[in-house]
Amino acid sequence: MYIIKVKGVAKIPDYVQLRDDKFTLLAYFRVDRPEKHLDKVGLGDKKDQIMGLVNELPFGQILKLEL
Incomplete structure (x- = not known):
């Protein structure tokens, strides 16, 4: 599974994408x-483990998540 943090602009907030090994979108929040x-x-x-990684992850980087 992969995690990507996307930077929002103006009134659009920051988002997180969770993708599987084939890079199919699993969650967008x-x-x-x-x-x-x-x-x-x-x-x-x-949730706590994932959000800890999200808070440390720079915007635009892809991180392989081993759960």
């Missing part, structure tokens, strides 16, 4: 509202 979307893809129990 605002950085400040991840709960519902992570629960929907079955990663609600790993």
Whole structure:
């Protein structure tokens, strides 16, 4: 699984993309509202771990996520 942090502009907030190994989009959510979307893809129990990585990840970089 891969994680990408996308920088928002003006009134558009910052977003996070979660993608599988084939780079198919699994989840797309605002950085400040991840709960519902992570629960929907079955990663609600790993929210703290994922959001810790998101907060440290620079915008535009792709990080391979090993869960």
